[in-house]
Amino acid sequence: MRNxxxxxxxxxxxxxxxxxxxxxxxxxxxxxYLRPEKVPAPxxxxxxxxxxALGKSLFFDxxxxxxxxxxxxxxxxxxxxxSDGLPTAIGHGMKVLERTTPTILNTAYQKSQMWxxxxxxxxxxxxxxxxxDVEMNQNIxxxxxxxxSNQGYVALFEKAYPGEGINKDTLAxxxxxxxxxxxxxxxxxxxxxxGDEKAISAAAKRGFALFEDKANCxxxxxxxxxTDNGFHNxxxxxxxxxxxxxxxxxxxxxxxxxxPTLREVNLTAPYMHNxxxxxxxxxxxxxxxxxxxxxxxxxxxxxxxxxxxxxxxIVAFLNALTGPMASVTMPRLPH
Amino acid sequence: MRIKQVFVASLASIFFAAAGLAGAAExxxxxxxxxxxxxxxxxxxxSVKVGDTIHFKNMDPWFHNVFSLSDLKTFDLGSFPKGQxxxxxxxxxxxxxxxxxIHPQMQLEVEVK
Numbered sequence: 001m002r003n004x005x006x007x008x009x010x011x012x013x014x015x016x017x018x019x020x021x022x023x024x025x026x027x028x029x030x031x032x033y034l035r036p037e038k039v040p041a042p043x044x045x046x047x048x049x050x051x052x053a054l055g056k057s058l059f060f061d062x063x064x065x066x067x068x069x070x071x072x073x074x075x076x077x078x079x080x081x082x083s084d085g086l087p088t089a090i091g092h093g094m095k096v097l098e099r100t101t102p103t104i105l106n107t108a109y110q111k112s113q114m115w116x117x118x119x120x121x122x123x124x125x126x127x128x129x130x131x132x133d134v135e136m137n138q139n140i141x142x143x144x145x146x147x148x149s150n151q152g153y154v155a156l157f158e159k160a161y162p163g164e165g166i167n168k169d170t171l172a173x174x175x176x177x178x179x180x181x182x183x184x185x186x187x188x189x190x191x192x193x194x195g196d197e198k199a200i201s202a203a204a205k206r207g208f209a210l211f212e213d214k215a216n217c218x219x220x221x222x223x224x225x226x227t228d229n230g231f232h233n234x235x236x237x238x239x240x241x242x243x244x245x246x247x248x249x250x251x252x253x254x255x256x257x258x259x260p261t262l263r264e265v266n267l268t269a270p271y272m273h274n275x276x277x278x279x280x281x282x283x284x285x286x287x288x289x290x291x292x293x294x295x296x297x298x299x300x301x302x303x304x305x306x307x308x309x310x311x312x313x314i315v316a317f318l319n320a321l322t323g324p325m326a327s328v329t330m331p332r333l334p335h
Numbered sequence: 336m337r338i339k340q341v342f343v344a345s346l347a348s349i350f351f352a353a354a355g356l357a358g359a360a361e362x363x364x365x366x367x368x369x370x371x372x373x374x375x376x377x378x379x380x381x382s383v384k385v386g387d388t389i390h391f392k393n394m395d396p397w398f399h400n401v402f403s404l405s406d407l408k409t410f411d412l413g414s415f416p417k418g419q420x421x422x423x424x425x426x427x428x429x430x431x432x433x434x435x436x437i438h439p440q441m442q443l444e445v446e447v448k
Contacts, residue, residue, distance in 0.1 A: 111439070111440050219397040219398075220397070228369065228397075228437075229440060230438040231436070231437060248404075248436055250400070251413070252411075252414050252437065298437075299398045300397055
């Protein structure tokens with residue numbers, strides 16, 4: 001059996017000696033896993049403390065929903081990895097929806113939003129679930145009237161977006177600004193990448209080597225945020241959801257969904273777009289089988305022939321992607 | 336004579352087709368590090384002439400796709416691995432938006448003159 005750690009090590013050693021070598025590993029430079037220096041934000045909505053404060057109030061305010069009972073945080077609960085711990089989301093009128101609630105952790109770094117990528121930016125995304133009849137079921141014009149009649153919000157909007165008023169744009173921009181502050185913390189994996197050999201276990205190190213090589217997880221889970229920002233059909237059993245195909249009517253997009261981040265992934269069970277797996281071991285076993293449904297399966301998917309130990313090693317690595325929880329304080333909502 | 340007419344017509348069509356082919360250029364556009372590249376440089380636009388062929392070549396260790404749903408030209412080359420390339424002939428003037436369906440940040444505008 002190949003030893004990926006040894007392969008990568010040998011390759012690195014030979015490269016250091018200036019000797020050309022062909023290794024089968026896709027191993028990326030370790031620095032590519034480091035957090036970018038800045039959280040990206042558009043020119044017309046730079047993050048400021050005032051915008052974050054407003055966005056935070058809006059995020060936790062159930063009055064944003066038609067029922068006045070569901071806030072963004074109802075499904076994106078900071079205590080549950082900014083998700084809800086459910087197989088699939090529960091929306092307006094307790095309706096059980098088809099897709100699992102994605103974490104909003106590190107959405108600031110994503111190239112598109114939602115499982116099917118139908119919104120290009122956080123600003124576009126912010127108004128989607130508020131207005132969707134199966135989610136927050138809110139009429140946006142009614143909501144704007146409610147916010148305008150609330151002197152606390154009038155003051156917060158004026159501080160955040162002086163002279164711009166309370167409208168769809170400023171509402172979306174404020175929520176997006178708060179979401180840009182919800183980023184993963186420094187994990188044991190990051191400390192190891194920076195050189196602390198004791199930060200993660202031997203199993204996690206083996207798991208990372210497998211992740212980049214034999215298990216080929218890096219075909220899709222790349223870089224700091226462990227995503228290619230791409231869309232793949234990973235062959236989930238019984239899936240009938242067309243996913244990305246609704247947005248891009250290209251054959252390979254039938255049943256394809258956006259590659260999610262793996263940062264703090266052990267906090268966001270159940271897994272996959274339809275929440276069919278309860279544990280990370282089940283997820284890795286799925287990929288080890290090369291997926292279940294073969295129709296329109298992403299061609300990167302192949303049986304991996306991982307041993308039980310190797311599956312456990314990859315899970316150990318995934319567990320090393322969670323750092324200490326950043327404290328989240330609750331806002332007092334404006335009246 | 337009908338046979339002679341057909342023969343001359345065939346000869347003429349072969350001649351014109353050959354002339355057309357001789358004038359058409361071949362371009363290679365790489366798909367590398369989730370971007371379109373020409374001669375090692377990232378590009379988001381390329382200008383070609385009517386009848387030219389672009390060979391889309393995957394240089395990444397994972398699969399890429401190439402498609403266009405433009406009015407000018409609709410095609411889906413499917414998904415293909417590292418080292419493989421697939422050709423598209425741009426046979427009408429206009430502009431085509433070309434993308435990778437898997438990685439939608441990969442976009443290329445093909446201007447056909």
